[in-house]
Amino acid sequence: MIKAEMAGTVWKVLVKEGDSVEEGQEVMILESMKMEIPVEAEEAGVVKRVIVNEGDFIDVDADLVEIE
Amino acid sequence: MTEKSYRDYKEQIAAGGAPKYHEKNATQGKLFVRNRLQRLFDDDVFVEDGAFANIMAGDLPADGVVTGIGKINGRTVCVMANDSTIKAGSWGKRTVEKIIRIQETAEKLEVPLLYLVDSAGARITDQIEMFPGRRGAGRIFYNQVKLSGRIPQICLLFGPSAAGGAYIPAFCDIVVMVQGNASMYLGSPRMAEKVIGEKVDLETMGGAKMHCSVSGCGDVLAKTEEEAIDYARRYLTYFPQNFRTKPNAVDSKQPQVFDDTLEDIIPKNQNAAFNMYQLIDRVIDEGSFCEIKKLFAKELITGLARIDGQAVGILANQPKSKGGVLFHDSADKAAKFINLCDAFHIPLIFLSDVPGFMIGTQVEKLGIIRHGAKMIFAMSEATVPKLSVIVRKAYGAGLYAMAGPAFEPDACIALTTAQIAVMGPEAAINAVYANKIEAMPEAERAEFIAQKTAEYKEEIDVYRLASELVIDDVIEPNELRQTLVTRLAAYKTKNVSFTERKHGVNPV
Numbered sequence: 001m002i003k004a005e006m007a008g009t010v011w012k013v014l015v016k017e018g019d020s021v022e023e024g025q026e027v028m029i030l031e032s033m034k035m036e037i038p039v040e041a042e043e044a045g046v047v048k049r050v051i052v053n054e055g056d057f058i059d060v061d062a063d064l065v066e067i068e
Numbered sequence: 069m070t071e072k073s074y075r076d077y078k079e080q081i082a083a084g085g086a087p088k089y090h091e092k093n094a095t096q097g098k099l100f101v102r103n104r105l106q107r108l109f110d111d112d113v114f115v116e117d118g119a120f121a122n123i124m125a126g127d128l129p130a131d132g133v134v135t136g137i138g139k140i141n142g143r144t145v146c147v148m149a150n151d152s153t154i155k156a157g158s159w160g161k162r163t164v165e166k167i168i169r170i171q172e173t174a175e176k177l178e179v180p181l182l183y184l185v186d187s188a189g190a191r192i193t194d195q196i197e198m199f200p201g202r203r204g205a206g207r208i209f210y211n212q213v214k215l216s217g218r219i220p221q222i223c224l225l226f227g228p229s230a231a232g233g234a235y236i237p238a239f240c241d242i243v244v245m246v247q248g249n250a251s252m253y254l255g256s257p258r259m260a261e262k263v264i265g266e267k268v269d270l271e272t273m274g275g276a277k278m279h280c281s282v283s284g285c286g287d288v289l290a291k292t293e294e295e296a297i298d299y300a301r302r303y304l305t306y307f308p309q310n311f312r313t314k315p316n317a318v319d320s321k322q323p324q325v326f327d328d329t330l331e332d333i334i335p336k337n338q339n340a341a342f343n344m345y346q347l348i349d350r351v352i353d354e355g356s357f358c359e360i361k362k363l364f365a366k367e368l369i370t371g372l373a374r375i376d377g378q379a380v381g382i383l384a385n386q387p388k389s390k391g392g393v394l395f396h397d398s399a400d401k402a403a404k405f406i407n408l409c410d411a412f413h414i415p416l417i418f419l420s421d422v423p424g425f426m427i428g429t430q431v432e433k434l435g436i437i438r439h440g441a442k443m444i445f446a447m448s449e450a451t452v453p454k455l456s457v458i459v460r461k462a463y464g465a466g467l468y469a470m471a472g473p474a475f476e477p478d479a480c481i482a483l484t485t486a487q488i489a490v491m492g493p494e495a496a497i498n499a500v501y502a503n504k505i506e507a508m509p510e511a512e513r514a515e516f517i518a519q520k521t522a523e524y525k526e527e528i529d530v531y532r533l534a535s536e537l538v539i540d541d542v543i544e545p546n547e548l549r550q551t552l553v554t555r556l557a558a559y560k561t562k563n564v565s566f567t568e569r570k571h572g573v574n575p576v
Contacts, residue, residue: 005390006391006395006426007428007430032390032391032393033391033393033423033424033426033427034423034492034494034495035339035341035387035391035392035393035423036339036340036341036391037341037390038341038388059430060430
């Protein structure tokens with residue numbers, strides 16, 4: 001499970017269910033403190049579930065994307 | 069019973085504990101204490117004291133700790149190293165006395181002291197002799213505090229450091245932990261279950277990975293003991309023997325060559341992320357980066373490096389992680405790193421690309437203000453050559469924390485890509501004109517915001533700030549390496565003391 005490292009808003013979701021991702025690939029970009037915060041996959045796998053939508057406010061540690 | 073000969077005793081000392089404990093260590097990837105020392109030192113020259121400690125007990129050769137003097141990179145160092153084949157490296161009366169004595173030796177010789185820790189903690193059965201008294205275990209920590217900043221103190225954690233023993237790493241300058249074997253904890257999982265009802269495993273509660281990435285008690289996560297030992301040998305090359313001297317320079321090396329230059333990698337868009345490691349690689353001597361706390365508070369990079377052969381300490385915001393925003397943990401990380409470099413005459417280079425300190429309820433509850441104060445306190449007190457480089461942006465207290473102009477950097481240099489302001493344009497326009505924008509017809513808003521943003525950008529223009537002498541120079545990104553080389557050479561004779569007093573009242 002990829003979690004939010006800081007509070008912010010979901011700006012862009014870059015993957016959808018069923019996509020294969022590589023380690024270090026950007027899966028989402030958050031917006032916080034006026035900065036673009038890339039969210040990367042910690043390990044390679046397949047996207048099982050995208051939990052948040054663009055525009056959602058998310059708190060630190062919120063679940064973002066499930067990879068298996 | 070036949071009397072033991074000198075040779076019998078010597079053999080017993082060299083062998084350590086019973087074979088079954090050696091076997092157990094081997095299956096965990098642990099080296100025998102004497103093999104660790106062999107790897108650590110340049111050669112076999114090792115002056116050992118107290119090898120015969122507790123020899124009469126029969127099963128406690130050296131009383132479970134090896135202490136002495138050896139050479140690393142040709143320089144004298146003192147060492148204490150637990151022997152986990154002897155009662156799990158636990159501390160008896162003589163163990164503690166030996167550790168205290170090697171600390172006293174390091175103090176007298178003014179040489180670095182390494183703690184190779186692998187110990188279950190106190191021998192409860194011996195507590196009156198080793199725990200509470202004047203030369204009990206407490207004295208080890210007292211000595212560590214007293215030696216802090218006088219000589220480098222390094223902890224290599226190969227196994228547990230439990231309960232009181234966990235304070236040895238806590239008082240060292242740096243803690244290298246071996247993944248899977250090293251741990252720090254005040255109460256074991258068994259004790260946690262009994263006393264507070266928590267069910268948890270050791271790795272989760274106090275393992276190396278947790279401490280190096282979450283608690284910040286560990287600085288470097290090593291895969292093997294060999295890797296940990298090699299790191300310590302390399303780390304020491306950046307340091308002098310003690311606070312009286314400066315670090316040795318080595319032969320200068322050019323930075324690694326890349327196809328894209330700094331000009332190419334720094335995004336024009338202030339809000340976009342980029343990887344600060346790429347910038348660091350382009351300004352330091354090739355292969356010289358020795359990172360500290362790589363896995364902890366990644367939004368701020370801290371590490372030792374060389375520029376033109378000279379040791380430097382680099383603090384750099386990492387826009388790729390949490391936008392480079394400063395948090396409670398990154399401020400904490402910075403404060404310790406600044407103190408470390410300043411204590412041993414290592415010049416500091418601040419590479420700023422910082423939107424400010426994090427805001428919001430969560431970080432206020434965590435005391436971000438007092439943690440930020442720690443960083444600013446340490447940075448202010450640092451009297452080594454201090455260079456502030458505004459790479460892209462320095463907003464709000466971020467400018468202050470990254471050695472902004474008011475904090476006596478020897479120079480504050482802006483790259484042509486830099487912006488310095490209380491806050492970024494979008495946030496500022498919103499803060500100043502929020503009510504006005506709200507009251508406006510929707511159609512007019514975009515134009516108004518664009519106009520005000522343009523005016524604001526002019527106001528914080530980097531040449532305007534240079535014209536007002538806020539910053540000392542503006543340079544093109546590709547000139548950064550040469551500027552640092554020239555300025556570090558120029559500031560070599562800097563010799564100032566911060567102020568006169570007993571000591572400050574540090575925010576903690």
